[in-house]
Amino acid sequence: MQAKRKLLTMERKLKLGIVGLGRGFTVLLPTLIFHPRLEIIAAADIRAEARDRFELDFGGRAFETIEEMCEKADIDVVYIATPHFCHADHAVAAARAGKHVLVEKPMALSLEDCTRMIEAAASENVYLLVGPSHSYDLPIIETKRIIDSGSYGKLHLVAGINYTDFIYRPRRPDELNTAQGGGVVYSQAAHQIDVARFLCGGLINTVYATTGNYDSSRPTEGAYSAILKFVGGAVANLTFSGYGHFDSDEFCDWRGETGKPKDPKNYGAARRALGELRSSSDEGKLKADRAFGGRSSFKLPNSPPQGLTHEHFGFLVVSCTDCDIRPMPSGIRIYANEETIEHPLRPPAVPRAEVIDELSAAILDGVAPIHTGKWGRATFEACMAVVQSANGKGEVALKHQVSAGD
Numbered sequence: 001m002q003a004k005r006k007l008l009t010m011e012r013k014l015k016l017g018i019v020g021l022g023r024g025f026t027v028l029l030p031t032l033i034f035h036p037r038l039e040i041i042a043a044a045d046i047r048a049e050a051r052d053r054f055e056l057d058f059g060g061r062a063f064e065t066i067e068e069m070c071e072k073a074d075i076d077v078v079y080i081a082t083p084h085f086c087h088a089d090h091a092v093a094a095a096r097a098g099k100h101v102l103v104e105k106p107m108a109l110s111l112e113d114c115t116r117m118i119e120a121a122a123s124e125n126v127y128l129l130v131g132p133s134h135s136y137d138l139p140i141i142e143t144k145r146i147i148d149s150g151s152y153g154k155l156h157l158v159a160g161i162n163y164t165d166f167i168y169r170p171r172r173p174d175e176l177n178t179a180q181g182g183g184v185v186y187s188q189a190a191h192q193i194d195v196a197r198f199l200c201g202g203l204i205n206t207v208y209a210t211t212g213n214y215d216s217s218r219p220t221e222g223a224y225s226a227i228l229k230f231v232g233g234a235v236a237n238l239t240f241s242g243y244g245h246f247d248s249d250e251f252c253d254w255r256g257e258t259g260k261p262k263d264p265k266n267y268g269a270a271r272r273a274l275g276e277l278r279s280s281s282d283e284g285k286l287k288a289d290r291a292f293g294g295r296s297s298f299k300l301p302n303s304p305p306q307g308l309t310h311e312h313f314g315f316l317v318v319s320c321t322d323c324d325i326r327p328m329p330s331g332i333r334i335y336a337n338e339e340t341i342e343h344p345l346r347p348p349a350v351p352r353a354e355v356i357d358e359l360s361a362a363i364l365d366g367v368a369p370i371h372t373g374k375w376g377r378a379t380f381e382a383c384m385a386v387v388q389s390a391n392g393k394g395e396v397a398l399k400h401q402v403s404a405g406d
Contacts, residue, residue, distance in 0.1 A: 020082035042073035084181030130376030153321025162314025166242030183220030
């Protein structure tokens, strides 16, 4: 089917429409602005203040619904950054309008919705990609190349830990409701599992996991530990806690997840800010203020951010027969049998450029993408298995796994 897709010419950029001008959009905004193969054309958001700000900043058109945007705006691709429970309907609407789709993780909140999205994209002959996720990060891509070279033997183990303050950042009610995609499993395990799948070949046999809710005021999973067994024998052991005590960025040269320098003196900032709020409605207002068009939203940058390293998702060690590999924000360190080897990586010119690189290569050049709808469904299935296993299902066998590029 890919060979039949009409390729856009190399002479022009992809024309982008955005659905959901919230926090996810603002994190990706420097990428969208400065990537050389992308042009922001239109947006859709239910908030009038966000639409007004978009038209002021970008000079493009802003709409209240995705359907109106797809009908009236001259766009090639729709980036979906709405709440998790909206992803499926928005992706299907974009695909049925003949637009390629980039949808945030988690892809959807049920396997049925994931399949509905995949089928809609296939029927309209458009691409469906899921991201950003940290499996797009250049240190992870380079680690995969080292593994695939065979220079250090067979891959055996991936061990990852990430300790953050995720659960105490400002949240909407749905972000604290597991059934609506809230909590750390669907938001954060989607990253960690995606990285492990990418490194280990994609095909998970079984998942065994536990989850934790250690604070009744935040009624969703705030921690998990999972063992993933892969076809071929590799195992991933993944742990995440969002309870704002230990910070695993200490293991990453005090670089935050997005590659920015981090001051350890700001320890406990998220808890303190939350503790100063008087009510849950105040928390919702603080969340809205930080969205695009809100009172605290930032000004558009005039140039790509400086001083960044590559992004990361906590401490990670990859074990092969003859080495351990540690991907880090600034490069790769190989612990071989008799020496350590450093592979420094040049800092990114544009943050998260790899996401748009893959998207544009698919649409403009016909290069088969990795992070397809089927790939996203497989990662969601593994996240769902974490919840199922923790709720008494034991070791859960998976049925919808795919290799990279399938």
